[in-house]
Amino acid sequence: ETGVTQSPTHLIKTRGQQVTLRCSSQSGHNTVSWYQQALGQGPQFIFQYYREEENGRGNFPPRFSGLQFPNYSSELNVNALELDDSALYLCASSLARSLVAGGLGTGELFFGEGSRLTVL
Amino acid sequence: KQEVTQIPAALSVPEGENLVLNCSFTDSAIYNLQWFRQDPGKGLTSLLLIQSSQREQTSGRLNASLDKSSGRSTLYIAASQPGDSATYLCAVSGSARQLTFGSGTQLTVLP
Numbered sequence: 001e002t003g004v005t006q007s008p009t010h011l012i013k014t015r016g017q018q019v020t021l022r023c024s025s026q027s028g029h030n031t032v033s034w035y036q037q038a039l040g041q042g043p044q045f046i047f048q049y050y051r052e053e054e055n056g057r058g059n060f061p062p063r064f065s066g067l068q069f070p071n072y073s074s075e076l077n078v079n080a081l082e083l084d085d086s087a088l089y090l091c092a093s094s095l096a097r098s099l100v101a102g103g104l105g106t107g108e109l110f111f112g113e114g115s116r117l118t119v120l
Numbered sequence: 121k122q123e124v125t126q127i128p129a130a131l132s133v134p135e136g137e138n139l140v141l142n143c144s145f146t147d148s149a150i151y152n153l154q155w156f157r158q159d160p161g162k163g164l165t166s167l168l169l170i171q172s173s174q175r176e177q178t179s180g181r182l183n184a185s186l187d188k189s190s191g192r193s194t195l196y197i198a199a200s201q202p203g204d205s206a207t208y209l210c211a212v213s214g215s216a217r218q219l220t221f222g223s224g225t226q227l228t229v230l231p
Binding site for chain 1: 124152154156161162163164165166169209211218219220221222223224
């Protein structure tokens with residue numbers, strides 16, 4: 001068990017609705033990343049948060065937004081849900097060192113069990 | 121843009137066999153490479169992390185190698201067991217500070 005917890009584990013929404021997914025990172029980790037995994041595919045990077053600021057973003061539209069809180073927990077918000085948003089949403093925490101001046105990339109990432117979102 | 125490919129997409133072997141899973145990536149400017157295991161409907165479990173300066177890492181029956189110049193990594197599983205059945209994903213970390221994943225190899229170990 002990684003110590004990364006996500007909620008809810010499963011949820012069903014309809015097109016046009018909004019959803020908030022939550023993640024508690026592993027103790028001592030300062031960085032949270034979110035990934036979307038469609039069925040049969042590898043996870044796709046959505047964005048990363050470090051010290052409560054977005055620190056990198058993948059190819060996802062602005063209706064995907066996030067927050068990181070002072071205790072390093074995080075939320076992923078998706079507005080105006082579309083059918084293609086149905087996926088497993090994975091949160092990962094890591095300890096990122098030396099993000100100033102280029103940094104050292106991601107440290108080892110530890111993933112939660114994910115939130116399965118179904119959009120009808 | 122980094123692209124990661126895993127071959128084969130699926131693999132079925134009898135229990136006890138040694139096996140190799142392959143991963144290739146297009147941009148050799150990586151910081152590290154990580155192998156994960158994913159059981160159906162579950163999250164990812166980190167198996168091994170190889171820093172770009174390393175050639176291999178070992179954990180129990182698992183051994184991962186990295187050849188950064190050729191853009192390749194292999195995951196070797198010794199003496200496979202039915203409990204090893206899962207999807208194995210490799211991912212590379214570059215300057216964008218994100219992991220780029222392959223689509224995975226679905227492994228079935230038959231009793």
